Each structure stands twice: as C-alpha cells, then as structure tokens.
Amino acid sequence: MTGEVVWRRLIGRGLLLAVVGLAASVLLLMAWSSMRWDAALRESVVPLDRLAQSRYHASEAQVFTERLLRGDRSVSVELVLASLQRARHAGRSIIEPETALAGMSLGRTPSEKLMRSVGEYLAALDQVTAEVETRVRLTAAEGLSLRQIHAPLQQASLAVERVLLAELAHRRATLREIDMLNTLLVAALALLLILLRYRADVLETTAKREQERSDQRIRLHARALEGTRDGVMVTDAAERILSVNRAFLNITGYTEDALIGASSHVLRSGHHDAAFYRAMRAALVRDGHWQGEVWCRLRNGEMCPQWVSVSAVDDDDGRTSHYVAVFTDMSQVHQFEARVEHLAQYDPLTDLPNRLLIGHRLAHSIEAARRDGTGVAVLFIDLDRFKHINDALGHDCGDLLLTEVARRLQGRIRREDTLGRYGADEFVLLIEQVHDASEAATVARDILAMFNEPFALSNGEVLYAKASIGISVYPGDGETAAELLRDADAAMDRAKRDGRSIFRYYSEDLTRAANTRLALESRLRRALDEGGFRMHYQPLVCLRTGRILGAEALVRLAVTNGPPVGPGEFIPVMEDNGMIVELGRWVQREVCRQGKAWLDAGYQFDLLAVNLSPEEVRRGGVVEQLRDVLAETGFPPERFEIEITESGLMQRGEDAVEFMHQLKSLGIRLAIDDFGTGYSSLSYLKRFPVNKLKIDRSFIMALPQDQSDAQLTTTIIELARNLGLRVLAEGVETAEQQRFLAARGCDVYQGYLCSPPVPPERFEQAFLASPRAAATG
Numbered sequence: 001m002t003g004e005v006v007w008r009r010l011i012g013r014g015l016l017l018a019v020v021g022l023a024a025s026v027l028l029l030m031a032w033s034s035m036r037w038d039a040a041l042r043e044s045v046v047p048l049d050r051l052a053q054s055r056y057h058a059s060e061a062q063v064f065t066e067r068l069l070r071g072d073r074s075v076s077v078e079l080v081l082a083s084l085q086r087a088r089h090a091g092r093s094i095i096e097p098e099t100a101l102a103g104m105s106l107g108r109t110p111s112e113k114l115m116r117s118v119g120e121y122l123a124a125l126d127q128v129t130a131e132v133e134t135r136v137r138l139t140a141a142e143g144l145s146l147r148q149i150h151a152p153l154q155q156a157s158l159a160v161e162r163v164l165l166a167e168l169a170h171r172r173a174t175l176r177e178i179d180m181l182n183t184l185l186v187a188a189l190a191l192l193l194i195l196l197r198y199r200a201d202v203l204e205t206t207a208k209r210e211q212e213r214s215d216q217r218i219r220l221h222a223r224a225l226e227g228t229r230d231g232v233m234v235t236d237a238a239e240r241i242l243s244v245n246r247a248f249l250n251i252t253g254y255t256e257d258a259l260i261g262a263s264s265h266v267l268r269s270g271h272h273d274a275a276f277y278r279a280m281r282a283a284l285v286r287d288g289h290w291q292g293e294v295w296c297r298l299r300n301g302e303m304c305p306q307w308v309s310v311s312a313v314d315d316d317d318g319r320t321s322h323y324v325a326v327f328t329d330m331s332q333v334h335q336f337e338a339r340v341e342h343l344a345q346y347d348p349l350t351d352l353p354n355r356l357l358i359g360h361r362l363a364h365s366i367e368a369a370r371r372d373g374t375g376v377a378v379l380f381i382d383l384d385r386f387k388h389i390n391d392a393l394g395h396d397c398g399d400l401l402l403t404e405v406a407r408r409l410q411g412r413i414r415r416e417d418t419l420g421r422y423g424a425d426e427f428v429l430l431i432e433q434v435h436d437a438s439e440a441a442t443v444a445r446d447i448l449a450m451f452n453e454p455f456a457l458s459n460g461e462v463l464y465a466k467a468s469i470g471i472s473v474y475p476g477d478g479e480t481a482a483e484l485l486r487d488a489d490a491a492m493d494r495a496k497r498d499g500r501s502i503f504r505y506y507s508e509d510l511t512r513a514a515n516t517r518l519a520l521e522s523r524l525r526r527a528l529d530e531g532g533f534r535m536h537y538q539p540l541v542c543l544r545t546g547r548i549l550g551a552e553a554l555v556r557l558a559v560t561n562g563p564p565v566g567p568g569e570f571i572p573v574m575e576d577n578g579m580i581v582e583l584g585r586w587v588q589r590e591v592c593r594q595g596k597a598w599l600d601a602g603y604q605f606d607l608l609a610v611n612l613s614p615e616e617v618r619r620g621g622v623v624e625q626l627r628d629v630l631a632e633t634g635f636p637p638e639r640f641e642i643e644i645t646e647s648g649l650m651q652r653g654e655d656a657v658e659f660m661h662q663l664k665s666l667g668i669r670l671a672i673d674d675f676g677t678g679y680s681s682l683s684y685l686k687r688f689p690v691n692k693l694k695i696d697r698s699f700i701m702a703l704p705q706d707q708s709d710a711q712l713t714t715t716i717i718e719l720a721r722n723l724g725l726r727v728l729a730e731g732v733e734t735a736e737q738q739r740f741l742a743a744r745g746c747d748v749y750q751g752y753l754c755s756p757p758v759p760p761e762r763f764e765q766a767f768l769a770s771p772r773a774a775a776t777g
Contacts (some may be wrong), residue, residue, distance in 0.1 A: 014360040033567070048161070048165075052088045052192040058128070059279075060083040061081075064083055068080060071467050077607050081133065084125065088129070094110070094114070094164075113166065118160075120159060124152045124155075125153060125156075127153075128152070132476050230326050231326070232325070233325045234323070234324050234702050235322075240263060241259045241261065242260070247327075251304070267297060270297070272294065283444065285312075289309070290310045290590060294306050294307075304331055305334055306327045306328060306329060307327070307328040310323055311323070338492055339494045352421045352427070354422075355422050358418065361430060362378065362430055365474075366481060369433075374433050375474055376432055376474040376484070377474075378430060378472045379429040379431070379440060380422070380426065380428055380465050380471075380488035380489050380491065380492040381409075382425060382470075383425040383465055383478075384467060396459075400461070401463055404455045409447065409450070413443075429443070435576075437514065441514030448466075448501060448502070448503065463591065468496045468501060468503070469488075469504075470488045474506070490506060523577060524574055528579060528582055534558050535553050535554070535555060536554050536756060536760075538755060539755050539763070539767050543738065550605040554611075555567060566640050568604035575614070575615040580616060585629075588625070588626060589632070591640075593633050595639065598764065603768040607669060609641040610640050611643045612644045613648065623663060623666065628667070637668045642668055642670055642671070642676065643671045644672065646672060656688075660688045670690045670730070671691060671694055672688070673696075675696065677717060692728055693720045694730055694733075695730065697715075697751075699712055700741075703736070703741075710740070717745050728748040731750075731751050733752045
C-alpha cells in the first residue's frame, strides 16, 4: 500500500470522526439549551406569577378595607386580614422553592438580590397589615389615607418585579448566546457535511478515473502479455499455476485448462537436480528474484532450454503471495550457438571435421592409444589432378566432386574412425585401435578401389577421379598430432612421385610390410573362395593307457602359388579382417564331415576337437552355426569338442556363462584352451559347464627342469581334479615330460612325442582303430 493511499484513508477517517463528534455535540447542546429554556421560563414565570398573586391579594385587602371604612357590612376585618395574609403567602412563595402555588414550584434557589427585595416587600406587607389593622380597629386614627399606607407596598412590589425582570433578561441573554453557539455548530456541521459530500464526489470521480486508468493499464498489460513472444506464468506461494499467456501455451504445447491449478513442477524435465531448485528457492527468499537457464519438459516430452526470470510478489503484510515467471525460448539461441560452433569445427562444403577438429581428435586419439598401448594411423588422401577439374569444369563442379568423394568415403569407414577435410582437395582419415601398421594399408587399398568407380555429380556430370594416400602411424612415425600429420603429408607426396593412385607409408619398411600383408590377405581370400585350406589332425593320447582317444583338428593353408604360411601368421590376419568367421564355419563343417565318414567306415574314436576363435565368439552366431553343421553332417555331438580360450570367453563378458550353457545344450564337449595364460577366473570356471582343461604348451616346454612351470602344472592338474575335470597337456615332445605328467595325474597329452599334425589320410592309417581292434584295446 502506497503512502498516498494511507494518507487519504487517514484524512477520510478523521473527517468522519469530526462530523460524528460535531453532530453529537450539537445534539447535546440543543438538548441542554431546551432544558435551560424550560428552566428559565419556569424560574421567571413562577416568581412573576406569584408576585402578581401577592399584588392581587394586597389590592383586594385595600378594597375590602375601604369598603369596611365606609361601613359596608358585607366586609369584615377578618376578610381584610385574610387577603393580606394571602398576599404575604404568595410573596413568600417567590423565594421559597418548596412552596407550591397553583401547581407550580421553583426549580432553583433565589438570588440574594431577589431575597432582599422580597424581604423588603414582605416587610412592607407586614407594615400595611399592622396599619390596616390599627386603622380598622382604632377608628380614631386620622390624617393617614389608605393610599399612603399602600404606597410603600407598591414600591416594594415594583422593586421585586424589577429584580425578577432583570434576572429574566440575563437568563435570556445567556440562552441566546447558547442558541447562537448551537446555530454556529449546526452551520459548521452543515459545512462539514457539504465538505464531506464534496470530498466524496471528488473521491468518487478520482476513483472512477483511477479505475479507468487501472482498467486501461490492465487491458494494455493483458494485450502486451498476450502479444509478447515471451511466456509468462503466475503461480501462488505453493507454486500452483494461476495464469499463463498465449506465448507460454505456444512454447510448452499445453492447453490453459491443463495448466491452471496444476503444479509448476509439471515443467521439470529431470535435467536439473534437487540442489538446482534449492538454490533457486534460496535466491527468491533472499533477493526476491532469480534468473537463469532452465531445461523444461514440453507436453510432447521433449526438453527445451528456457531463460527464466522469476520474481516474488508480496502481499500487504510483506509475505510472498505469488511468483511471476517470464520464459524466453533459448532453442534458437542454442541452435545458433551450435551452428557457430559447428562452423568453427566443420567444413561448410562437406560437413566433415575441419583442420582444427582433426588436430583435436588426433591428439585425443594419441592420448587414448598411449594409455591403451595401441596405435593410431593417419591417412592423408589427396585427389590426383584436381586442379585440372577446376580449370576445365569450374569450381562449382569441383565442389560437387569433393562433396561426392566425402560421401563415398564416409560410407567406407568405421563409426569410431574420423574422416575430415584438411584442405582444398585433401582429406584425412584417423584410424584408432590399430594393432598392426598393416591394418592401415587394408583401409588404404579399399579407398583406392573406391575411386575405380566413376562419380555421378548432381549437375549431371560423370567424372573419374583418383587419389594418392600417405600413411603415418603412432608411435613409430611421431608422438604428436602435428608430427603425424606432417609425416602423412610427406608420405602422400612420395605416393604422387611414385606414380599416383597408390599409397605409401612414411616408413619404407612399413610400406613393404603392408604390401606383404595385402598380398597375404589376397591369397587367403582366394583360398577361401577356391578351397585352398586343408585340415590336419594331431592325435590325443591317454597318458595312462597310451590309447589314441581322438584328434585335434588344425587348419593349414595349402602351398600353392606362394611360400608356406603357418597358422600363427595367417590366423591373426583373418581375425583382423573378419575372414576367420567364414574359415571357422568351413572348418567345423569339414571336421564333422570327415568324422562322420570315419564312423561310417567303421573307425572308432572318442572325439574330434576344434578351436573356436575369440573373434568368432565376439561376433556371435556360433550356437546356431554349430547346430546347423551337426544337423547337416549327422556327426554325433557327443564326439565333437569345442576348445575356447579364456580370453575368447571374456569377449562375451557377463554372458559368457550363458553362452557356454547354450553350447553345452547342443550335446557337445567343451574344453578351456591355453588354461593359465588368460584371466583364469576360478569364479567363472566353477560356473562353466566344461569337460576339460588344456595346459598351454608354454608351461610344458621346460618340464620337468623348470620348477616354476612344474609347480604351476601340478597346481592346474590338482585344480581340475578337484573340479571333476579332465586335463590335457599340449606340446609334449619328450618322454620325460610324458612321465612327469603321468605321475601328476594328467589324463591326456598331445604333441610331437606322438605325432605332428598330419593329413586325414595319414591319421586314418596310423592312428584310427577298426571296430575289432578297438574292442580288444
């Protein structure tokens, strides 16, 4: 409430109290004046009336005396004296209030002057009475007339009359003054009433004008609120929504009916924690206002950034009664900021990372590689003779070609790699998690092959373009982003000098190694397509009886059109490029086919074991694939054993146990390969439904001389026995190793002591027993 309003209210209340007090005073004075007039009339009329009665009786006595003296027999002395006595009684009643006369009495004590004049009058009456009595009774008295006898009495009565009239005049003067005061008070009251009426009219007029102005302001504010692009929300102290404007409804997507009466918490998106809202509330209590960015949830569930200004509104007692919040949509601001930031880091033509972002990402990749012990490859790709295209067809056509090249390159890279535009016709590809420098060559070859197809531009032109690629690898070629980019650029220049449309490593040794790997990959692909792989079998021997229990199937690359390549060299390459999955499927089918053929021919064996690559485990689909192979070949699943390394199982993480049970449900046997070289988690091992543990050859090679290996091997055998598992030792090459393992309770061995892996024909001849031989064995 403003001071002006308070002052007006105080004035109004003061005037009202003045009018009430003045009116009460006037009424009291008028009542008192009326009483005074009544008393004055009574106190004046009664004495005058009693004086008149006294005179009358005195005159009557005078008349009776004269008649008596003339000898009128109808008048007696007693009648004269009675009249005089009545005159005295009436005269005394003038000054004696208790003396009633004709039903009238005095209301106050006579004044001293009146008492004195009445006393003189009574004395004159007494003298007249005495003289009259003497004159009447003593007729000898002469020379004194009755008029002379009554003269003092008349003078005395006139004196009393004058005193009474003087007192009456004084009272009338006093009462006229009181009446004048009443008149003035009535006039003042009338004036105050006129003033109050005038003030009421003025206040009413002013109130109407202020109400009109207030209504106009409210209408203007309402139009402003409805017309503004900012949302406005009003809540009570409990944060229940009381009012919103049209912009608020447009921003949030809610209807007014859905919001009015609801809690403002309906807008909370979960983007901010409880501490954020506690700080907002504390600012409102402390400062009366708060502003900041708030992510609000719209009706459709989306989150939208809003700049919110909240103010607390207090009531007349100073307590917060309402909150007013103004919402400014920040979506476009965020989009603009994001666009500016995007333009600062991305090429506007191709929308690929620009030179700045490439440098940042490469630095981050180097840090991650340094932490993980991996490598990073940088491919610097430069279009060959791009300047000729610009000169011949124009820069617009050149831009279209660059856009199409970027699109095609993006379709050939992994999600975790980074492709950026480094310059005019230069692109940079960052490859993370590089374990072998030759992996970059594989990518480079695919990119060069991509350029064999023509580029169809949106303007209808069809262009052929080629590119040269330079490769640098962390950590061999540099430790920083600037060094790797510089070296990749130098390698690209070398590729252009060496004939274009090729790739070159910054290091010549890496170039040769990459070429060798590419040649091997090509050879492996041809082998898969043309049947260039062969299966060899290494016997599994019972340590207790010496009986051949079966074999482990091992894949070999046929020696055709190239030098011999062992599985230790080609298996990692096939795991890197994914060909291992196709090879594994072929191996499983071929081993099951061969095993079924041996069984059909009458040969007996307990099992055939096949390795499962960690990459096959990681990619999935193994269970379904094995089920199909077993069903297709008809090979008994109880004679088929899958060997999985500990590291391969960990590829499935928490699903490893479930994966093993799914395999076991096929009816096959399971073995943990290379036990002791991986995670060796006993908690997992107890939960795996495995039949066998294989001791890695690295623990067998130095037996029995190496005490550490001997102790570890003994521990593994005892662990397996306690878990109810069989134990196989691989890589056994000497009789000493065989005796040591047999003495420790190992069940089965394989190794060159019995035989190296051999083709199926030789294994069949040397190690498979006929049904009859197996029965006698």
